[in-house]
Amino acid sequence: MRLLTYSSFGRKTHVVFKKRKSHPRRGSNGYPTEVVVNMLKSALRQGQQIILNVLEANPQGLTLQELRQAAGVGPHEQGQFGRRVRELRAWYNLPCIKKNGKYVYILKGEKPNNDGFDPEPISPTQAARIRNRDGYRCQSCGKTPGEDGVKLHIDHKIPRSWGGSREDSNLWTLCSECNEGKKNLFASYDAEQMKQLMKYQSVHKRIAELLHMYQGQWVDSDLIEFVANAVDWQQDWQKRLRELRYPVIGLDIESRRAKRGTRFISQYKLNNWVVLPNDPSAASRHYEQERAKANRSKKP
Numbered sequence: 001m002r003l004l005t006y007s008s009f010g011r012k013t014h015v016v017f018k019k020r021k022s023h024p025r026r027g028s029n030g031y032p033t034e035v036v037v038n039m040l041k042s043a044l045r046q047g048q049q050i051i052l053n054v055l056e057a058n059p060q061g062l063t064l065q066e067l068r069q070a071a072g073v074g075p076h077e078q079g080q081f082g083r084r085v086r087e088l089r090a091w092y093n094l095p096c097i098k099k100n101g102k103y104v105y106i107l108k109g110e111k112p113n114n115d116g117f118d119p120e121p122i123s124p125t126q127a128a129r130i131r132n133r134d135g136y137r138c139q140s141c142g143k144t145p146g147e148d149g150v151k152l153h154i155d156h157k158i159p160r161s162w163g164g165s166r167e168d169s170n171l172w173t174l175c176s177e178c179n180e181g182k183k184n185l186f187a188s189y190d191a192e193q194m195k196q197l198m199k200y201q202s203v204h205k206r207i208a209e210l211l212h213m214y215q216g217q218w219v220d221s222d223l224i225e226f227v228a229n230a231v232d233w234q235q236d237w238q239k240r241l242r243e244l245r246y247p248v249i250g251l252d253i254e255s256r257r258a259k260r261g262t263r264f265i266s267q268y269k270l271n272n273w274v275v276l277p278n279d280p281s282a283a284s285r286h287y288e289q290e291r292a293k294a295n296r297s298k299k300p
């Protein structure tokens, strides 16, 4: 595949999309949408404009590594680079699609304006039922309106845009702070991609495919934990992740501790890719039994 790099198509500074219709829509803040979009775009970092140009020149899609090389960014900036690419999703449709076993980023144009209008709000009856079920307590930090003065919200555990349902089982109570934190974290992930992940019934496959999407980049344990628990509750998702390293499965996953604000978090990075066995649970159980047998026979 021929890569079009930034320098190979001149010093083009703006990505030009189809012209918008002449009557400007208005965003929730009263500005014509166009004005807001332009304000936001002028805030794009220089590096991001280059990324957009490279993506536009490669409509077939690029892996993150190809994109990084074409944009002239060194491997040491890889982690930061992935984040910059994902931040573009605030304004652009930029799905990451699996093509021939690799994940490629494809630029599909600008995002239509979304004023945050929820076409299917949770009914007050359902909200009251969930708050009551959760004991009027934030299910993430445990704070309550009575003791801590927090405001409670009803949140979809798996966002609707990721394919989460409207059933009670997919709803929980969160305080404003936890709700905002979750929204901000989740907004940087590609909804279509996450929807695909949620379709894997096997927790091993969900974790593996998530790391595969971000191959070579550090992924926060928060997201891995969420994806592991999204379909069925996992007692020990870290163990499931360790099982992916067993020779019968064979993924090379590194881990590290990283500082995020004032706290330390765990991060994981996938360095290779292999096709997973059909039933990774059975494969890892079998491996453990064989390993135990071998250990017993070693003892005198």
Ligand SMILES: [Zn+2]
Pocket: 138, 139, 140, 141, 142, 143, 174, 175, 176, 177, 178, 179
């Ligand atoms: Zn909370």
